[in-house]
Amino acid sequence: MQNALNQSIISLDANSFKDPKSHPLQLSFILQSTLNLYELMKRFHQELKNLVNYQSFNYHHAESKNKFEVGKLQYYQARYQLKIENTSLGEIVLSKNIAFTQEEIHTLENILVFLLMPLRNALAYEHAIRLSMIDPLTHLCNRQAFDMTLQREIEFAKRHQNNLSLLIVDIDFFKQINDTYGHQAGDLVLVEFAERLRQIHRQSDMIFRYGGEEFTLILAHTEHKGAVQVAERICQKTAEIPFIIKQRNVTITVSIGVSTHQGAESNQKLFSRADIALYTAKAAGRNQVKCSN
Numbered sequence: 001m002q003n004a005l006n007q008s009i010i011s012l013d014a015n016s017f018k019d020p021k022s023h024p025l026q027l028s029f030i031l032q033s034t035l036n037l038y039e040l041m042k043r044f045h046q047e048l049k050n051l052v053n054y055q056s057f058n059y060h061h062a063e064s065k066n067k068f069e070v071g072k073l074q075y076y077q078a079r080y081q082l083k084i085e086n087t088s089l090g091e092i093v094l095s096k097n098i099a100f101t102q103e104e105i106h107t108l109e110n111i112l113v114f115l116l117m118p119l120r121n122a123l124a125y126e127h128a129i130r131l132s133m134i135d136p137l138t139h140l141c142n143r144q145a146f147d148m149t150l151q152r153e154i155e156f157a158k159r160h161q162n163n164l165s166l167l168i169v170d171i172d173f174f175k176q177i178n179d180t181y182g183h184q185a186g187d188l189v190l191v192e193f194a195e196r197l198r199q200i201h202r203q204s205d206m207i208f209r210y211g212g213e214e215f216t217l218i219l220a221h222t223e224h225k226g227a228v229q230v231a232e233r234i235c236q237k238t239a240e241i242p243f244i245i246k247q248r249n250v251t252i253t254v255s256i257g258v259s260t261h262q263g264a265e266s267n268q269k270l271f272s273r274a275d276i277a278l279y280t281a282k283a284a285g286r287n288q289v290k291c292s293n
């Protein structure tokens with residue numbers, strides 16, 4: 001098997017550009033004019049396939065879990081770990097069912113060099129966007145991420161006629177916790193509660209800190225009955241296992257509103273129904289689940 005590993009230093013040779021469309025300057029411009037990682041990989045692949053014959057193109061960046069895959073992996077592979085100084089920019093694997101020629105490897109290595117800086121920029125941009133979607137206290141996704149995810153999941157559910165439910169979970173009398181034990185202790189309760197939610201609901205990318213002491217869960221592929229079961233479990237487990245605050249066992253409860261997506265309903269409507277259900281649970285004495293009908 002042909003394997004070219006750890007090619008972090010690649011020599012530049014403009015003569016190897018056989019296709020006039022892919023002149024280095026033009027290629028550089030094409031790659032530098034996007035910060036979107038997916039778009040960048042798409043453009044790179046489009047340019048590269050004019051110069052090198054291959055059947056599959058695979059990009060993977062382990063740290064950010066980004067992937068771009070075209071075609072099915074074949075026996076003969078050219079594999080490159082992309083790096084700038086000590087920063088890993090991921091791995092590119094090209095493959096085909098006959099061996100790469102020396103000329104192809106040479107061209108490939110020359111063209112890869114143009115990807116490095118735009119790739120570093122795109123990864124940094126993506127990282128910054130991701131950070132802006134994370135709540136720094138609980139490390140759950142934040143409200144902005146929730147709005148985007150709910151929109152996406154509703155569209156997906158409509159297209160595939162899947163069930164989708166929403167839970168809004170609000171800690172009861174949280175102000176009292178702050179007032180009694182201090183704001184820092186209140187913060188620790190939020191962190192612990194977020195961790196408990198992760199344990200109860202394994203799809204942690206669908207749990208959000210909506211704001212303050214309010215959390216939301218998007219339950220994809222979940223009909224009304226299943227969503228109520230999840231909500232009941234959160235409610236029971238929260239009340240059942242006391243939180244340790246300043247070496248004291250403190251019982252904390254939550255109220256939960258549940259709604260299940262109906263027909264062509266908008267995300268605002270789905271959210272508003274769960275919110276009304278939450279309000280009903282609070283009004284009915286808290287520590288309980290209420291559903292929207």
Ligand SMILES: Nc1nc2c(ncn2[C@@H]2O[C@H](COP(=O)(O)OP(=O)(O)OP(=O)(O)O)[C@@H](O)[C@H]2O)c(=O)[nH]1
Binds near residue numbers: 171173190212
């Ligand atoms: N410690 C801490 N407190 C927060 C944070 N965000 C919001 N809060 C507090 O959460 C409390 C919410 O209080 P309220 O809206 O009155 O609700 P509650 O006391 O939980 O009462 P109910 O929801 O009606 O059961 C306020 O005291 C906010 O200051 C945070 O990040 N950390």
